[in-house]
Amino acid sequence: MSEAEAKSTRESTDYLKTIHALMSVSSSHLEIEKTGDVGAKLDEASAERDCLNSMMLEPKNPAFWNAFALVYIMNGDYDAAEDAIERSLEIDTGVACTWRIWGDLFLGLGRSGEAERAYRMSLELKPWSTYTIHQLAVLYMRRGAFPEAVELISRLLLMIPDNQEIWDSLTHCINNSP
Secondary structure (H helix, E strand, O other): OOOOHHHHHHHHHHHHHHHHHHHHHOOHHHHOOOOHHHHHHHHHHHHHHHHHHHHHHOOOOHHHHHHHHHHHHHHHOOHHHHHHHHHHHHHOOHHHHHHHHHHHHHHHHOOOOOHHHHHHHHHHOOOOOOOHHHHHHHHHHHOOOOOOHHHHHHHHHHHHHOOOOHHHHHHHHHOOOO
């Protein structure tokens, strides 16, 4: 796991713990004590809610936005998914998963040139991702770049040598190479 991904995971965990803590504040905390200042207690509870709302609206965590992007993609809301990925990239461009999701989004939209670029970025950050290597190899094969696909598929076979589909892809690429 890269340092950026580890940091993102730690931030996600801290974020979820904070939300849980704020959401599970006992009602006795929010009750107004008969001897206390009513206005001060209400302001404190209001400030906690405002803090929680602002954290939920704009967290500084790529994993948060990546999760939203995946949900939006699953629901077919590609514009919202694109916005979520852009927010994730504004926070940190060094998370391989963000670029992989970006590639999946572009692939789903039929924008294979942009998908290829996103997958290449993901591989630069996480060169052992079998999913990303496979996706990029498929894109290379679609555009007829068989020598590049052979290179990626060979790399993939070093990691998962027992996959017949990958061997078939290698055979296809070799047979269609100039």
